Amino acid sequence: MTNETIQDIKVYMQTLGQQARQASRQLATASTAQKNAALEQIAVTLQEKMAWLIAENAKDLAQGEANGLDAAMLDRLSLTEQGVAAMAEGLRQIATLKDPIGQISEMSYMPSGIEVGKMRVPLGVVGIIYESRPNVTIDAAALCLKSGNAALLRGGSEAAHSNRALAACIQIALKQSGLMQQAVQVVETTDRAAVGEMITMPDYVDVIIPRGGKGLIERISQSARVPVIKHLDGICHVYIDSEADAEKAVKVAFNAKTHRYGVCNAMETLLIAESRAAEILPGLVELYQQKGVALRGCAQTRAIVAMDEATDADWATEYLAPILSIKVVADVQEAMAHIAQYSSGHTESIITENITTARQFLAQVDSSSVMVNASTRFADGFEYGLGAEIGISTDKFHARGPVGLEGLTSQKYIVFGNGHIRE
């Protein structure tokens, strides 16, 4: 389907929604073996269709170049032989994960004699709205399938050929594995109105996961009438406490900033206790400078090491670049106050040997990941053992932090009696 043939986006999206809802009923009770077989079959199909996938991707790349996309965007858009192999590998990894559906927990007897517990079930239909990376099509489809959810995928227009080709591979595989092909559907129009429909169909879509820039996520959150698992900024902090081990502090603060720059779990602001600043900052700053990180400091920082001045805007900025702001604070209280004011609630880490200070930081810092003596770069579904991740939620409702299979499920109560009635 192309834009030209879509007469009525609303009708089109409602139809996809109804089909997804229907498929979700079948998927909810598909066996683990059946779901794993489908994942394996998608992997096989991707490898079989490798040449075609790369040719379809080349059309997107050519169009992207013609439209003046920058090198970074073209890189994200590009599908190489290695990239397709990585998708297949990802599918097989998800197949090896434990099936969350049907897990029964917390069964216990009540005074009335009934036995009550919880059973894990799929959410139903998951809508994913994403930008250029075509591998999201496969990752998202795989996580939804494994967790028994039907998926409605809406990729960026710049990847339209690639996504359509990947969707075709998924369709072939679903058919071969005996699952409904509507279990994974790719929205085949680049009309923006389709997104507007998708996020306002609570009858057919149970949750929306936007993956992309802040602008996209904010637009969607503003107008959605379906719950959104959103992942906004990552303004992450490392705080070097007065009782920090200097060696660990330097190691972690250096890694949190320089391991990768363009990622949401990179540190953007370093906080350091007054009593340790003169000792630790000079050596650390030298390491950053050797690495080419531009530094911006508060007045106290600049009194110790010369660097540019940090303004209020710096504390509120996610650089996603080799830039770091540094602030000297009196103590953990001032550090936590700064974090409460400027953090995006993603990830913060304290470097300290004092257990009471560490416990205080853990309890009081209101972020999706709070760490002690570890690099913020660990905030990641794979590093947390989730096996895969569909996003990182900076919200509190339903799912928080890295979202894996479990974040795509819900729990219902189950009750066993033996003819029990309420008296």
Place this chain on the structure above:
Amino acid sequence: MTNETIQDIKVYMQTLGQQARQASRQLATASTAQKNAALEQIAVTLQEKMAWLIAENAKDLAQGEANGLDAAMLDRLSLTEQGVAAMAEGLRQIATLKDPIGQISEMSYMPSGIEVGKMRVPLGVVGIIYESRPNVTIDAAALCLKSGNAALLRGGSEAAHSNRALAACIQIALKQSGLMQQAVQVVETTDRAAVGEMITMPDYVDVIIPRGGKGLIERISQSARVPVIKHLDGICHVYIDSEADAEKAVKVAFNAKTHRYGVCNAMETLLIAESRAAEILPGLVELYQQKGVALRGCAQTRAIVAMDEATDADWATEYLAPILSIKVVADVQEAMAHIAQYSSGHTESIITENITTARQFLAQVDSSSVMVNASTRFADGFEYGLGAEIGISTDKFHARGPVGLEGLTSQKYIVFGNGHIRE
């Protein structure tokens, strides 16, 4: 504050919201002892102010009578000595519950050497919008306090005097226990615009729980920009399977309908397998008729016992009254198909001795509570051992089924390292 003095509802609500947000930060780290002391202090204050509370409530009752409220509404509105004692008892029960905040679970080591787990934290600010029952003011405040959440309470205009008086008792108690008085705030305007503001302030309110009629809940869900824990209809089913124990079937089906009529977990439709209808229905129908339950049956039911005809509308109706619809089905598949079509997703129960049929029903029925050989009347926070309940969610997102303290919390990830960095 009265309606006349509120110049700008928006400014008023934003101020309440900001205060609630600030108080929520203090409450999030209040000790268990401090929260329990506050609950006890509210109980003491209610008992001290008993006479005044009843006098204030009398003003609402007088106004309600003048406004022509019916007997049932006046009954819900009324605050008796016994009612106040029950509130105090409820507060003390909640004080005895285990504090969910700070609970650490699932800590385990990852291949990288970091230790990852989850810590339970409050949601932040909970907005409760409710109708006439003034006891909700105390119940909701207590559950929010114990779970470390600030509460913003908006009761019905018909209970304005009672709610204001109860709020005053809470304020006195909070002050005496050293918690911020803004931890529990009652919206002191009956202007509907206040609700509109409350449900569209995501910066200050983390979740809305509406308690009241379907109309209220639908209006709120339609326009909320904050997550809503909603509880719509309870169209609950009992299915008597071909392999049911007849005695258990009669006992449960009778209890599920007649134990109480006006409650969401009462059965509204009885489904029975063809093979057992002629044996079980006549005796069961006689019991219902003795109890004065009006019966409406499908054609097959009426071929066995004479009764009114059930129409399609019956299958979709929550009677909340001594009325029951009865349908004969071929088997568990047809029963589940009927449930999928007409159930509100609240509670369904199967009566069977066959474990395979029971497991199938448990896995496939998509309701917040699914039961085997037990009365639907058990779907309740107290019966499930939650200690208290703030509502029953028929949604899947975040909380499902009876919502107790845990439903008012979230989990953040916590990570321990020893200078660990990502390589």
